[in-house]
Amino acid sequence: EAGVAQSPRYKIIEKRQSVAFWCNPISGHATLYWYQQILGQGPKLLIQFQNNGVVDDSQLPKDRFSAERLKGVDSTLKIQPAKLEDSAVYLCASSWAWSDTQYFGPGTRLTVL
C-alpha cells in the first residue's frame, strides 16, 4: 500500500512570499491532518479534515495560513505571506475515520529567509 505522499520535499522562500504544500493521503483514509514541526519540537496540529470538512483548525494562524481538501482526497496547505518563524517541517498524516493510528508523510521542509 502506498504511503502518504507530500511535495515538494524542500522549499526555500523569502519572507512575505507565498508557498503551497500538497498532500496525497493513503487511499481510503477519511481523516487528514497537517502538522507544523519546528526544529527541536514535536509536531503541532494545524488543521484536521474529515473527508472534505474541517474538524479542528483551532491552532491554524488563519491570517496567513489556509488549507483545503476539496474532494475529500488530496489537500493543499498555503502560507501567504510567509514569516521567518514559519520555517519548519510541514507534515501531513492520514488515518481511517476516527482511528488513533496516523500515518505520516515525509514532510516538506520550509526555510523562510
Added chain:
Amino acid sequence: TQLLEQSPQFLSIQEGENLTVYCNSSSVFSSLQWYRQEPGEGPVLLVTVVTGGEVKKLKRLTFQFGDARKDSSLHITAAQPGDTGLYLCARRTGNQFYFGTGTSLTVIP
C-alpha cells in the same frame, strides 16, 4: 494543560547499552502513543498504551504506562544504531493529538 514533557532531551550511547526515556504530564490521559521519527521522515507509530500499569513489548523496546496514567516510559535493551532517531510521545484529547518535544537518541556503533 496538554503539555507533555519528555526527558532527556538528548541521549548519546554506545551500541549494546540500555536506556530509558520518559514522558510526563501533570494531567491524566486516557491513552498515550510512542512514535519514532528518523531524519527526513515523518513519525512512525510504535505503540499505543491505554491501561494504567500496562506494559507492552516490541522486540527490544518495552513501553510502560504509569499506574496513575500521568507518565510513560520507553526502555530499549541492547541499543543498536538502527534505533537512532527522535522518540515522541503523544496523547489524544478529543480530536487533537498533542506531541511531546521528543528525545533525540543517537546510538554510536
